[in-house]
Amino acid sequence: MEGQSKKAMTIAKLQQVKHNSGKNYNQIAAETGLTNVYVAQLLKRQAQLKPETAPKLKAALPELSDEMLQEMMHPPLRSYDPNLIQEPTVYRLNEAVMHFGESIKEIINEEFGDGIMSAIDFYCSVDKVKGMDGKDRVVVTFDGKYLPYSEQKSEHMVSRLRSEGS
Amino acid sequence: MEGQSKKAMTIAKLQQVKHNSGKNYNQIAAETGLTNVYVAQLLKRQAQLKPETAPKLKAALPELSDEMLQEMMHPPLRSYDPNLIQEPTVYRLNEAVMHFGESIKEIINEEFGDGIMSAIDFYCSVDKVKGMDGKDRVVVTFDGKYLPYSEQKSEHMVSRLRSEGS
Amino acid sequence: MEGQSKKAMTIAKLQQVKHNSGKNYNQIAAETGLTNVYVAQLLKRQAQLKPETAPKLKAALPELSDEMLQEMMHPPLRSYDPNLIQEPTVYRLNEAVMHFGESIKEIINEEFGDGIMSAIDFYCSVDKVKGMDGKDRVVVTFDGKYLPYSEQKSEHMVSRLRSEGS
Amino acid sequence: MEGQSKKAMTIAKLQQVKHNSGKNYNQIAAETGLTNVYVAQLLKRQAQLKPETAPKLKAALPELSDEMLQEMMHPPLRSYDPNLIQEPTVYRLNEAVMHFGESIKEIINEEFGDGIMSAIDFYCSVDKVKGMDGKDRVVVTFDGKYLPYSEQKSEHMVSRLRSEGS
Amino acid sequence: MEGQSKKAMTIAKLQQVKHNSGKNYNQIAAETGLTNVYVAQLLKRQAQLKPETAPKLKAALPELSDEMLQEMMHPPLRSYDPNLIQEPTVYRLNEAVMHFGESIKEIINEEFGDGIMSAIDFYCSVDKVKGMDGKDRVVVTFDGKYLPYSEQKSEHMVSRLRSEGS
């Protein structure tokens, strides 16, 4: 992971550009047509900037240099500091995932079949709603494509080697 | 955690009752007015059955004995097998939480202030939607009350001890 | 994971059936049209038996009872003993993955774009070939669908909540 | 966690300001109306300085620059060095929490119901008292709002997606 | 730790006795003059029953046999299941200890000197109070003797060996 300190420097610059713009993630999301979480991921180099989106991001954050935009279009090496689990917001999300994990899996099995929710063909957003008691609530939505486990039929495995003797 | 093997036995019985009923979590959820994930949590002893909900659950799953219902009304000791992280569905949820964690936290800070999403005053559901390409997608919704960090003012801390000399 | 000891008993029975049949994984694979690794996964309850494949498996292993076949058609909770990493064959595969991991990732990025190899729409086989020196070689093939990271556009996120005020 | 080294530098400066002032945490707490632990958290960037408290803190620590105060008003990324558990005072608190944990949980269940003590709407103080034997004793008080687990009723989950077919 | 399964059986019996009595920890605490947490620790074999307290406990829980009381008077091997950290109440206490740990330590140093709060000469209680907003709050109090680090003077070390040549 030789590029990790370079990545850290890029992120620092991107955060500075955002800070200078005075805009928050939701505003940039609205201007670029992206989810707020995805904008944040772009500015942390946890997602790749697509060529057709680059001009929109440049329009939202004019201080972004062409070099930065170029850098943002490389597929990143996705990573996180393991100590991030200490952060109370992150911990509580993790707590929910681990304590509810088996239930979520079984409902997916019942409703879709033997498969999973993709974390790659995946959308995430954070929203603010009012609860029944009128108090603010945070809504984190995870929306991923359903991927059924493939049945591994030999004839469907185009890469299959002809075994010895064949 | 002396009650853990007792808990395992209770869960086995509850799962048998559900299996015998031929109903899935969504059906029971519809009949009881609960989210599908919450129904699954109840049948895994990861949530407490409320007295007013007991009759509805009994109606949905008539094989539930009064003893089981009684047991389900005790606050559970929430836990999970650490190896659950190996399960591909659970891992991908965890991957999303860890890779998107800082972004989610920062958006909460921007939109709500310095606080977190509660995992206690919290709802979770699993839904099935069609994506833009007509393919099935899994939607996991985490909806928790926003909890602002309290500023710790001495006069607001009713439990505060009078310090020496006071 | 309340079903894990039940799973262990099922696996013991399945392995006994295979042993009694006198057939190896390759033979069962040839008779059922599945990859050899997938057959082994089925007999370890690490994969779901599909209804249309059940008769073929029954033909290959006639001692399989209907109850066992029924059980094999439930989506399994996939898991492994963490100590399996001690096993020399497994360790060497893991060593290759970890030491070659960044290289594999970067070639995928160069040849396909920003995405990954799915482990769900996935095939695996073990083959035997003769090397240039006439000695036996083991070939393990991992063949997974390429999954590009989705760009998270708000308009494409059908599950998106309308935010407050909208 | 790109901001962690910046955070370390801020903390060093804040500690220097405190040191130069010659005041201890209790004195600053008395002057600002905050708990002593909260003052320490502020000067370690583990809590957010509220705008209305900033002038009081400035009054107590006049050497604090406006830039520092500005920085202190951002929500911090809460974290700690995992090796802190080695520190004898911290270990003993952790020992008490882990050895008494189940008992504390069960008493909360008996006295309040199925819920927890919040660590967010939370106060903490350290006090000095004389024991029955006239010797000094340390009193650490943890005072958190009781949060009952929500029963997850579909109709109360305002964020709930209408499921397919609805 | 050859006595751990014996300990588990003892705890199961003690919990049954408490359950049969219909009393909660606070009631038993009131009848025995002990803190509520300490009563719970006694009934989990995490504390030693003192001979002079045995009759009071017997009076509060008459179903306790002499054999059980005898067993409770042995010094226990204190322990806990490491997975207990998953339990949300226990995690939040641990979160507070780790995130506030350095602050607590420094205030102890300022107010008492170089020393720690003992976890042995130690009291713990759980209380219920009303917050400023009239809502219930949990108060966990840790009250331990201050122990100053000894300066290790040779003449004060009565166990000191005479070194070679002396």
Add this chain to the structure above:
Amino acid sequence: MEGQSKKAMTIAKLQQVKHNSGKNYNQIAAETGLTNVYVAQLLKRQAQLKPETAPKLKAALPELSDEMLQEMMHPPLRSYDPNLIQEPTVYRLNEAVMHFGESIKEIINEEFGDGIMSAIDFYCSVDKVKGMDGKDRVVVTFDGKYLPYSEQKSEHMVSRLRSEGS
């Protein structure tokens, strides 16, 4: 591992040379007759450059200095950052290895005998194929020499010490 920071610097230079050349791994592989993964390993100092291959690599990447080529001919200390497991591509390969590990081992035993697949006399490549559905698929091939466990006969152990008395 005193040479690790030197190694990091060498890798940064090698990656720069590749970047300047405008060639990808597959192109360099075609020009040098090596697998694409092996080329990537060479440019990450995870493999030793052989003297007879050095001119071919120099021809493919003329910017490589003699000093760099010299450095690349030293046996490297093979290593990786343990956090690499977080990277989604690497994780999925690891997931496949761990979940399929026992099956792969047993098929090797059935087809070859009691032995393993070498990770030293080993080839790895990444290929792109079209699946049955016309979609791109990633094929990772692991091809290692079969190594049978030696039966440890004393007479075959040439290093054997004559034992006492012999």
Add this chain to the structure above:
Amino acid sequence: MEGQSKKAMTIAKLQQVKHNSGKNYNQIAAETGLTNVYVAQLLKRQAQLKPETAPKLKAALPELSDEMLQEMMHPPLRSYDPNLIQEPTVYRLNEAVMHFGESIKEIINEEFGDGIMSAIDFYCSVDKVKGMDGKDRVVVTFDGKYLPYSEQKSEHMVSRLRSEGS
């Protein structure tokens, strides 16, 4: 690893047979022509008994049943209890390996080239010698085939898939 408790029972029986024979590992090694460590591995099911060696082992340990011999001829799943590292003899071997590891690696590189010592084509023995001071010394010999890293040439990789377009 469903066969692990079966493995434990087999080992218990094998150790009983050895105990009843009154022979130690060295005696059995002498009678079978195997190294002493290998005999111990056979009787712990950490190595496969070869058909031609079975009669010799039967001769040395006549109490071995045909069923046991049959079982011993299956390739074992090699494993160990991770707590074995606590055992002082095992720890000291591990200490030597870790503290001397880099030195051993570099000498192999200097004397053989870029490769490793195989742990599969491998012999191990324990011997007793007298040191210069006449005191007993333990000699553990590790003797493994040198395995050079293969240069991964495409033309030598017989399993190589023809890439798209070829």
Add this chain to the structure above:
Amino acid sequence: MEGQSKKAMTIAKLQQVKHNSGKNYNQIAAETGLTNVYVAQLLKRQAQLKPETAPKLKAALPELSDEMLQEMMHPPLRSYDPNLIQEPTVYRLNEAVMHFGESIKEIINEEFGDGIMSAIDFYCSVDKVKGMDGKDRVVVTFDGKYLPYSEQKSEHMVSRLRSEGS
């Protein structure tokens, strides 16, 4: 632990002062009346220098500046590098503690009651003796105050909150 790199620099200076003095720990211990281990702890900032001892230490190590002495009088944040366990001397002490731990605990229980040996009111020394065979032996003495577990009586807990309704 913002002060850790400052601590490292202080230690380097203190070790230099000791080195320049040409004295070993035992000599400084003799001149200051402290145990040898305590002197070493002082020069590693693992113990606080007491004001009345400062002049003696200054006399023993005249090169110590007033600034250093001042620094040494602050309560340190006690810590260690977790890799220290690799060091053979430290490992063997740890091995003894873990393998003999239960025995030591039970003897303390038999001889003193339900309590522990304090690590705070604690002395440690390293001595050299001749064994029965005339060979040198290392004697490490741990001498700590016996701390009995307190029985947690409500009336003795001066910090106890009056519970609701009282």
Add this chain to the structure above:
Amino acid sequence: MEGQSKKAMTIAKLQQVKHNSGKNYNQIAAETGLTNVYVAQLLKRQAQLKPETAPKLKAALPELSDEMLQEMMHPPLRSYDPNLIQEPTVYRLNEAVMHFGESIKEIINEEFGDGIMSAIDFYCSVDKVKGMDGKDRVVVTFDGKYLPYSEQKSEHMVSRLRSEGS
């Protein structure tokens, strides 16, 4: 470690014999001439009973059967439950070892040379003394032979293989 459950059963029997005798470790130590810790280790199968000591132990604990004595004369597989570190007495000993470890090592180097304290040729005892304040103190003594690191001269290594060409 196939003998671990057998070991647990043996220990349970030995502890019962001790309990029935009504003697504590110190009394048995006095009657057998062993250290108190060593007696406890014998009754936990963490040390080997020597033939000449067996009659003395039998005299002290007449209920010991010949079979038990026989079992106690086998070299044990030394081990401990890793959770033992939770036990407060054991933790504090470990805390002292880790926090004082470097100091102890350096004093051994100064007083003895480059070597360690053996944990094998080793004595341990627990004693009760009165401190300067008249309070009870626990003294744990670790007394191990000094082992100097050997300089590894080829001519002194009697096991050395003649290298190729010699």
Add this chain to the structure above:
Amino acid sequence: MEGQSKKAMTIAKLQQVKHNSGKNYNQIAAETGLTNVYVAQLLKRQAQLKPETAPKLKAALPELSDEMLQEMMHPPLRSYDPNLIQEPTVYRLNEAVMHFGESIKEIINEEFGDGIMSAIDFYCSVDKVKGMDGKDRVVVTFDGKYLPYSEQKSEHMVSRLRSEGS
């Protein structure tokens, strides 16, 4: 471990001196009469240079300055990077130790008694031999003094404190 970065610098210098000399470890070993592994340990500061060996090493590596030789004569703090276990040569040695560990231990018990192989009075060498098939083999020899566990007799423990009342 304040000296670790200083140690790293010393090692870099020593490796440079060796590199400049053009000699390998075996040559230096032959010139100094040390084992090849020990020479490597000296040049990595994992062993102490003895005064009488210093001139021989200086003769073999004349570029060694007196300052370096002086530094090499201090007892080192032995350590290693935990990630070294990833290195394939080191892993395979570790694999052998862990998988063969119990067997080695039991043979030592049978042949020597209840004791261990010292890792301090210890020799290690790496040799090259031809196997029965004429192929190169690596031989790693571990040769350590046998250390019997001492029986802990009170009268033999010269450090023993007289217990209270004596």
